[in-house]
Amino acid sequence: xxxxxxxxxxxxxxxxxxxxxxxxxxxxxxxxxxxxxxxxxxxxxxxxxxxxxxxxxxxxxxxxxxxxxxxxxxxxxxxxxxxxxxxxxxxxxxxxxxxxxxxxxxxxxxxxxxxxxxxxxxxxxxxxxxxxxxxxxxxxxxxxxxxxxxxxxxxxxxxxxxxxxxxxxxxxxxxxxxxxxxxxxxxxxxxxxxxxxxxxxxxxxxxxxxxxxxxxxxxxxxxxxxxxxxxxxxxxxxxxxxxxxxxxxxxxxxxxxxxxxxxxxxxxxxxxxxxxxxxxxxxxxxxxxxxxxxxxxxxxxxxxxxxxxxxxxxxxxxxxxxxxxxxxxxxxxxxxxxxxxxxxxxxxxxxxxxxxxxxxxxxxxxxxxxxxxxxxxxxxxxxxxxxxxxxxxxxxxxxxxxxxxxxxxxxxxxxxxxxxxxxxxxxxxxxxxxxxxxxxxxxxxxxxxxxxxxxxxxxxxxxxxxxxxxxxxxxxxxxxxxxxxxxxxxxxxxxxxxxxxxxxxxxxxxxxxxxx
Amino acid sequence: xxxxxxxxxxxxxxxxxxxxxxxxxxxxxxxxxxxxxxxxxxxxxxxxxxxxxxxxxxxxxxxxxxxxxxxxxxxxxxxxxxxxxxxxxxxxxxxxxxxxxxxxxxxxxxxxxxxxxxxxxxxxxxxxxxxxxxxxxxxxxxxxxxxxxxxxxxxxxxxxxxxxxxxxxxxxxxxxxxxxxxxxxxxxxxxxxxxxxxxxxxxxxxxxxxxxxxxxxxxxxxxxxxxxxxxxxxxxxxxxxxxxxxxxxxxxxxxxxxxxxxxxxxxxxxxxxxxxxxxxxxxxxxxxxxxxxxxxxxxxxxxxxxxxxxxxxxxxxxxxxxxxxxxxxxxxxxxxxxxxxxxxxxxxxxxxxxxxxxxxxxxxxxxxxxxxxxxxxxxxxxxxx
Numbered sequence: 076x077x078x079x080x081x082x083x084x085x086x087x088x089x090x091x092x093x094x095x096x097x098x099x100x101x102x103x104x105x106x107x108x109x110x111x112x113x114x115x116x117x118x119x120x121x122x123x124x125x126x127x128x129x130x131x132x133x134x135x136x137x138x139x140x141x142x143x144x145x146x147x148x149x150x151x152x153x154x155x156x157x158x159x160x161x162x163x164x165x166x167x168x169x170x171x172x173x174x175x176x177x178x179x180x181x182x183x184x185x186x187x188x189x190x191x192x193x194x195x196x197x198x199x200x201x202x203x204x205x206x207x208x209x210x211x212x213x214x215x216x217x218x219x220x221x222x223x224x225x226x227x228x229x230x231x232x233x234x235x236x237x238x239x240x241x242x243x244x245x246x247x248x249x250x251x252x253x254x255x256x257x258x259x260x261x262x263x264x265x266x267x268x269x270x271x272x273x274x275x276x277x278x279x280x281x282x283x284x285x286x287x288x289x290x291x292x293x294x295x296x297x298x299x300x301x302x303x304x305x306x307x308x309x310x311x312x313x314x315x316x317x318x319x320x321x322x323x324x325x326x327x328x329x330x331x332x333x334x335x336x337x338x339x340x341x342x343x344x345x346x347x348x349x350x351x352x353x354x355x356x357x358x359x360x361x362x363x364x365x366x367x368x369x370x371x372x373x374x375x376x377x378x379x380x381x382x383x384x385x386x387x388x389x390x391x392x393x394x395x396x397x398x399x400x401x402x403x404x405x406x407x408x409x410x411x412x413x414x415x416x417x418x419x420x421x422x423x424x425x426x427x428x429x430x431x432x433x434x435x436x437x438x439x440x441x442x443x444x445x446x447x448x449x450x451x452x453x454x455x456x457x458x459x460x461x462x463x464x465x466x467x468x469x470x471x472x473x474x475x476x477x478x479x480x481x482x483x484x485x486x487x488x489x490x491x492x493x494x495x496x497x498x499x500x501x502x503x504x505x506x507x508x509x510x511x512x513x514x515x516x517x518x519x520x521x522x523x524x525x526x527x528x529x530x531x532x533x534x535x536x537x538x539x540x541x542x543x544x545x546x547x548x549x550x551x552x553x554x555x556x557x558x559x560x561x562x563x564x565x566x567x568x569x570x571x572x573x574x575x576x577x578x579x580x581x582x583x584x585x586x587x588x589x590x591x
Numbered sequence: 592x593x594x595x596x597x598x599x600x601x602x603x604x605x606x607x608x609x610x611x612x613x614x615x616x617x618x619x620x621x622x623x624x625x626x627x628x629x630x631x632x633x634x635x636x637x638x639x640x641x642x643x644x645x646x647x648x649x650x651x652x653x654x655x656x657x658x659x660x661x662x663x664x665x666x667x668x669x670x671x672x673x674x675x676x677x678x679x680x681x682x683x684x685x686x687x688x689x690x691x692x693x694x695x696x697x698x699x700x701x702x703x704x705x706x707x708x709x710x711x712x713x714x715x716x717x718x719x720x721x722x723x724x725x726x727x728x729x730x731x732x733x734x735x736x737x738x739x740x741x742x743x744x745x746x747x748x749x750x751x752x753x754x755x756x757x758x759x760x761x762x763x764x765x766x767x768x769x770x771x772x773x774x775x776x777x778x779x780x781x782x783x784x785x786x787x788x789x790x791x792x793x794x795x796x797x798x799x800x801x802x803x804x805x806x807x808x809x810x811x812x813x814x815x816x817x818x819x820x821x822x823x824x825x826x827x828x829x830x831x832x833x834x835x836x837x838x839x840x841x842x843x844x845x846x847x848x849x850x851x852x853x854x855x856x857x858x859x860x861x862x863x864x865x866x867x868x869x870x871x872x873x874x875x876x877x878x879x880x881x882x883x884x885x886x887x888x889x890x891x892x893x894x895x896x897x898x899x900x901x902x903x904x905x906x907x908x909x910x911x912x913x914x915x916x917x918x919x920x921x922x923x924x925x926x927x928x929x930x931x932x933x934x935x936x937x938x939x940x941x942x943x944x945x946x947x948x949x950x951x952x953x954x955x956x957x958x959x960x961x962x963x964x965x966x967x968x969x970x971x972x973x974x975x976x
Contacts, residue, residue: 405616406616407615418644421618422655425646
């Protein structure tokens with residue numbers, strides 16, 4: 076169904092956008108080259124052209140860089156000072172000055188002899204310095220990157236009581252380092268791409284060779300290469316562009332801000348996509364159960380973790396179903412409510428002007444408004460939201476006979492239980508409203524119909540060829556070891572089915588700790 | 592496109608074939624708590640009295656206000672529909688707890704059957720609604736009595752019926768049981784009875800005794816004690832008290848026994864062309880109250896108590912059966928169904944003459960009492976010495 080809708084709504088519109096980089100021709104004259112670059116960067120006053128002449132030998136050169144993107148002291152100490160003050164080596168002559176500079180004079184970890192002007196422009200924009208030399212049509216690209224970056228802090232969305240507290244930053248190389256620090260294996264591969272006609276965003280596909288399925292890797296590359304877009308500002312762009320079921324409320328690509336989660340995913344045979352400029356890393360293929368798996372589950376005792384897991388599943392049931400079941404019972408199946416309860420519901424509904432379904436929608440919307448408002452607002456005003464919300468969703472609304480008391484309790488419970496699985500909030504809201512309308516329309520019958528529909532939809536989803544609900548319907552112990560419960564580590568012999576299939580054995584022996 | 596049409600067809604099916612299309616808000620219905628049915632012979636009209644519950648919130652507190660509404664009609668359904676002009680809202684029956692029928696109704700077969708039929712047929716009535724027989728002039732009076740703890744008479748009656756254990760002077764009969772007994776052969780229905788008693792300066796409804804039916808017609812009553820023996824036979828006793836009188840050298844002494852467990856087995860025996868019923872009761876009791884200082888707890892004393900209690904039980908059961916056989920001639924014990932179960936061929940033969948056979952049916956009763964202990968004390972209280 077979604078595929079049909081997708082085709083009709085999105086249509087087929089994959090016309091390639093023309094590459095609009097201005098062509099540039101380099102000559103052997105430094106003056107001309109500089110004026111070419113100045114033409115390109117016209118109007119951009121952060122680009123600095125530094126002309127240098129050596130004291131000791133006869134070279135004229137120009138260093139081009141962007142102020143703020145480079146480490147100035149590095150540039151000064153390792154590039155400008157050596158060029159100005161070094162004594163020319165014996166073998167230096169006009170023909171190999173560039174090579175001599177590259178190999179003997181300039182101190183930089185990464186230096187490249189570049190002939191393509193477009194590459195040079197890209198390098199300047201990415202925070203490198205370009206050195207143009209009189210008499211050469213090429214130049215040197217010197218790595219002196221050094222922009223300001225945020226320190227590694229704990230991500231505020233995925234906090235843990237126990238576990239590593241580092242989170243990804245906005246810089247891709249830092250993020251890759253954080254992953255690399257967890258998995259010191261030569262099999263961990265990083266493959267770079269640039270996506271975005273204007274932004275040229277660096278994207279890195281990470282996987283462990285020998286664990287990840289090559290077909291999935293190939294598919295990921297194919298889908299990434301197909302992307303034709305102006306800009307990639309966040310990994311969400313990529314997520315939406317390469318998803319399997321773009322119209323489903325359930326995302327088939329997971330995301331996280333924690334290196335330990337990415338590492339664990341990679342070790343199960345998954346693939347991670349790191350995008351420059353965002354601390355959110357994508358992992359795929361994604362399964363339904365991943366919403367309910369917190370990284371802390373794996374650090375805590377398995378019994379406690381299993382209880383938490385079950386509570387999270389129960390929370391999902393509650394948050395999607397409470398309003399629907401209440402509306403169905405209160406408007407269709409009054410005989411199913413215990414007598415004392417029906418009396419108190421009836422009493423509290425006396426004088427309320429709206430039907431139960433409208434009440435439920437009002438309260439749900441009020442809750443969502445408060446939630447959304449609370450996130451966007453700055454902290455000092457956010458507190459006000461709390462007070463106002465408590466009044467709106469509280470006793471005042473009941474006393475004003477605007478809504479009845481039971482619905483306040485139920486919506487509060489619904490709202491709170493949605494935070495048990497934070498990544499599930501979006502889908503849960505949509506599913507909740509669908510269930511609510513169905514049960515307002517057909518009672519419990521409609522609700523059950525909605526549940527069946529939801530399951531059919533979930534079962535039909537696939538994430539990069541892996542069924543979304545894989546092993547949920549299984550009764551084999553090895554299949555359900557990490558779904559409804561979190562089995563002890565000494566019992567998890569295998570990696571998840573179909574994902575870590577290339578090398579399914581996580582460990583061989585049971586290694587059950589002996590009683591001592 | 593095919594898929595969209597397919598989904599559309601399914602959606603239409605969902606709406607058309609659903610059986611739950613009765614949207615109504617909770618506060619748009621009047622919740623009935625109980626109904627009492629009377630019959631006016633002269634006008635040939637059924638009068639139903641309904642207790643309706645009006646919940647309301649006053650100063651933040653939920654208060655439940657009962658209202659008794661009376662309406663009449665040519666049959667039950669009409670009388671119930673005639674209530675709408677009085678209540679303003681449709682009466683909702685799914686939470687009704689009791690149906691009280693008057694003696695007049697119970698004695699008139701047609702009315703009773705139409706009442707049971709209506710209650711079983713209607714979608715809103717629950718099958719486990721309790722049926723009670725009123726001993727007062729009209730059943731409607733019961734719903735107008737004062738209440739002791741609950742706010743609603745019907746709810747109080749339900750509480751009384753639910754906690755029948757330990758009193759054993761009445762038993763609770765849900766609608767399905769009454770209808771089952773009415774329609775199956777070999778057993779006749781019974782109903783608990785309710786009357787009005789005065790307590791302090793209040794008039795309260797009180798459950799006591801049993802009404803005996805033959806077919807759909809009330810034929811007689813059992814009092815509280817007889818009800819207890821009746822429940823012994825039916826194997827429904829799981830608590831309560833047996834009081835044994837024992838003549839001693841000085842004076843008669845009462846010994847209170849608390850029942851823990853009782854198991855009754857009814858067997859039919861076919862011998863020499865004659866059918867016989869054998870009733871075995873096995874009761875586990877505790878000595879709970881001793882009136883004298885005579886040691887009935889010692890082994891010797893216990894055997895005396897045991898023998899006395901067994902004799903008492905056997906006599907009580909025998910007397911009750913004799914009374915029912917002679918006076919009412921109604922097989923409320925279900926002996927017929929026992930024979931049907933155990934000797935199906937013989938039942939086929941005697942089925943048509945069961946009324947006559949039941950009157951002279953031979954009954955053997957054997958009671959067995961097992962004294963388990965003597966509660967917290969092992970000796971009688973000693974006075975003086």
